[in-house]
Amino acid sequence: EVQLVESGGGSVQVGGSLRLSCAASGFTLDDYAIGWFRQAPGKEREGVSCISSRDGTTYYADSVKGRFTISSDNAKNTVYLQMNILTPEDTAVYYCAGVQGPHTRTLVTTGVWAYEYDSWGQGTQVTVSS
Numbered sequence: 001e002v003q004l005v006e007s008g009g010g011s012v013q014v015g016g017s018l019r020l021s022c023a024a025s026g027f028t029l030d031d032y033a034i035g036w037f038r039q040a041p042g043k044e045r046e047g048v049s050c051i052s053s054r055d056g057t058t059y060y061a062d063s064v065k066g067r068f069t070i071s072s073d074n075a076k077n078t079v080y081l082q083m084n085i086l087t088p089e090d091t092a093v094y095y096c097a098g099v100q101g102p103h104t105r106t107l108v109t110t111g112v113w114a115y116e117y118d119s120w121g122q123g124t125q126v127t128v129s130s
């Protein structure tokens with residue numbers, strides 16, 4: 001059974017940092033794309049970043065480019081999202097999602113779209129206060 005479990009959320013002040021983790025079980029990250037999404041109250045789910053485990057190709061939404069960094073430790077079957085210079089607009093529940101297959105190498109170059117992912121974690125809350 002494929003499982004994704006997020007951790008690392010919490011409360012932080014403006015300008016602070018957090019590192020989210022997405023631990024995968026039931027599969028290896030050898031041929032996967034992992035995406036990070038977020039959803040704030042009253043807003044639609046937004047794709048934040050994604051990475052291909054095949055070659056490490058990454059993609060970032062404009063809203064987080066230069067502040068967030070996604071990385072993968074395939075030996076630990078874990079994907080990380082380092083979030084720096086956080087603002088109140090980053091407050092949301094953050095989800096990681098996964099999809100497997102050879103198409104994932106090109107999938108991550110076209111954006112972070114929820115419909116392309118078929119396994120989802122339960123989410124972790126990030127709150128940024130001023």
